[in-house]
Amino acid sequence: MSDAAYRIEPMDAAASRSTPPTADFVAAPVMPDILPPAKIRRGVARFIYRYPNMAVGGALLFIMLCAAIFAPWLGTVDPTEIATSRRTRFPSATNWLGTDMLGRDIYSRVLYGARVSLIVGFSVAVLASIAGLTIGLVSGMVRRADGVIMRVMDGMMSIPPILLAIALMALTRGSVQNVVIAITIAEIPRVARLVRGVVLSLREQPYVDAAIASGTTTPMIILRHILPNTLAPMSVQATYICASAMIVEAILSFIGAGIPPITPSWGNIMAEGRSLWQVKIYIVLFPAAFLSVTVLAVNLLGDGLRDALDPRMAKRL
Amino acid sequence: MPIFIFKRILSTIPVMAIVALFVFSLLYIAPGDPAAVIAGDQASPADVERIRQNLGLDRPFLIRFGEWVWQIVHGDLGISIFTSLPVRDLIAQRVEPTLSLMVVTLLFAISVAVPMGVIAAWKAGTWIDNSIMAFAVLGFSVPVFIVGYLLAYLFALQLDWLPVQGYTPFREGFWPWFENLILPAITLGFVYIALIARITRATMLDVLQQDYVRTARSKGVAQSSILFVHALKNAAIPIVTVIGIGLALLIGGAVVTESVFAIPGLGRLTVDAILRRDYPVIQGVVLLFSFVYVFVNLAIDLIYTLIDPRIRY
Numbered sequence: 001m002s003d004a005a006y007r008i009e010p011m012d013a014a015a016s017r018s019t020p021p022t023a024d025f026v027a028a029p030v031m032p033d034i035l036p037p038a039k040i041r042r043g044v045a046r047f048i049y050r051y052p053n054m055a056v057g058g059a060l061l062f063i064m065l066c067a068a069i070f071a072p073w074l075g076t077v078d079p080t081e082i083a084t085s086r087r088t089r090f091p092s093a094t095n096w097l098g099t100d101m102l103g104r105d106i107y108s109r110v111l112y113g114a115r116v117s118l119i120v121g122f123s124v125a126v127l128a129s130i131a132g133l134t135i136g137l138v139s140g141m142v143r144r145a146d147g148v149i150m151r152v153m154d155g156m157m158s159i160p161p162i163l164l165a166i167a168l169m170a171l172t173r174g175s176v177q178n179v180v181i182a183i184t185i186a187e188i189p190r191v192a193r194l195v196r197g198v199v200l201s202l203r204e205q206p207y208v209d210a211a212i213a214s215g216t217t218t219p220m221i222i223l224r225h226i227l228p229n230t231l232a233p234m235s236v237q238a239t240y241i242c243a244s245a246m247i248v249e250a251i252l253s254f255i256g257a258g259i260p261p262i263t264p265s266w267g268n269i270m271a272e273g274r275s276l277w278q279v280k281i282y283i284v285l286f287p288a289a290f291l292s293v294t295v296l297a298v299n300l301l302g303d304g305l306r307d308a309l310d311p312r313m314a315k316r317l
Numbered sequence: 318m319p320i321f322i323f324k325r326i327l328s329t330i331p332v333m334a335i336v337a338l339f340v341f342s343l344l345y346i347a348p349g350d351p352a353a354v355i356a357g358d359q360a361s362p363a364d365v366e367r368i369r370q371n372l373g374l375d376r377p378f379l380i381r382f383g384e385w386v387w388q389i390v391h392g393d394l395g396i397s398i399f400t401s402l403p404v405r406d407l408i409a410q411r412v413e414p415t416l417s418l419m420v421v422t423l424l425f426a427i428s429v430a431v432p433m434g435v436i437a438a439w440k441a442g443t444w445i446d447n448s449i450m451a452f453a454v455l456g457f458s459v460p461v462f463i464v465g466y467l468l469a470y471l472f473a474l475q476l477d478w479l480p481v482q483g484y485t486p487f488r489e490g491f492w493p494w495f496e497n498l499i500l501p502a503i504t505l506g507f508v509y510i511a512l513i514a515r516i517t518r519a520t521m522l523d524v525l526q527q528d529y530v531r532t533a534r535s536k537g538v539a540q541s542s543i544l545f546v547h548a549l550k551n552a553a554i555p556i557v558t559v560i561g562i563g564l565a566l567l568i569g570g571a572v573v574t575e576s577v578f579a580i581p582g583l584g585r586l587t588v589d590a591i592l593r594r595d596y597p598v599i600q601g602v603v604l605l606f607s608f609v610y611v612f613v614n615l616a617i618d619l620i621y622t623l624i625d626p627r628i629r630y
Binding site: 151296 | 462
């Protein structure tokens, strides 16, 4: 709904401007056609009111993003600096979140770790979306390729994503790049399936028939009519993929198949804290809390996006 | 056997073929030359070549794939590089803990999540609904090992109610077995509960709008009976579907949960195999889990026809 619908002048303002009543004409009370909502919200307040999920998720994610980008200026020290004299210290004024068993500052490691998680999450979301979109489009538009492609996707989807990523990581050495590739491959079938479904239903739309009848070329139909309509459901899916990629990255690093310990990531900080968890649980808990909050933020953003893009679904799931 | 059941069973064959091809390629492109490993450091290039020929490693991809499938069909999953034991035996030793964990989790999650979803749909829009849905969002966001450590820290270390880690085989009694599985099952069930509760609520909201629910209500059927008999029965299909699909989450989560709670199951086997680059073991576990996943979902599709006689394939 546009802003205009709510721009109804307050009653008293309208009344004061109207001409004073004459003897033979009594002004009827000013009744607006549409009753204004209890409170008229504009700008940011309105956005927060309408999409609380997206607002909260976006704000949390923004904070996390800033923390990751500005990590060097947020009171951190070198996250890889080993200080054997300060091992496994509890949180204190010098080491805000304590130190790990090599004396490294957990606060610094967690902030730098945010970079890895966010990079992995975003890269996987973008790459899996692009690849899934391409495969889904081809599958949805080219009938002959559809059967084969979808069987391959079904096969890939039959391997639980974490196991698939684990199996792929077993082939290469651990690095951010390889983790991104492994998780992307595991996530592609889901996007491809979604896009194919949307494309198949769009193909039956009257406006696509009309475009075909008026002689629009197939690439143009895809570009103009099909592609734009796949973007909404796909962007929602992309946020969920981002969230799940961050969790899978943490799991991979946690079991030792992900990012090597030299680059701090939330998963490998926890992996290193694992042996000490019974006495120094904070080593595990701080990265865990950061990871949970970030994933929660992305999920909220996704829920909000879904509600905004498909209001019919808003109150259901 | 009705023809549709037959067709549905046939449709799993291409899917499993793709899985097999994928898993085989994994070993095929894996770094390291098995012939060189077997030959040892002292071997000359000619020795390595002879071993390669003896093992049939020099033959084309498709022929090797065919033989590998033939072996698998006969229950031979190869030999572990690290332990030199048959992968089949390694897996067989580890099946019980994982199976126990999954079954307990499944029962626990379903018995908690379905009522949660039903109540959320019944009380839609109230604080009860909102808090259940908030829990569901949280369930999706908190990674499984975090729940694990928190629960273990709280209930095992601080309160000392339950054992911290480990696994007791079932033959040593029900309670010792069950006691060790409580925390892991809650941990692993967390995401699963969120997933099932969400879908249950969504489907129930739809079903509760139906005319026959209004009819039932107007003729005075008890609320609980409307919810759990009239409505839930008709909402069963999507719920059962999600339970099947969610099994993938459960399998992935088991790998981590077993690491947290030191359960010597298939997940631990996988993790150890990765750290040692023991490809035949990784291959075997991935293959096994994928087949289980495919078969469970096949079984669920067949169960549909029991739940809802209208469904035919």
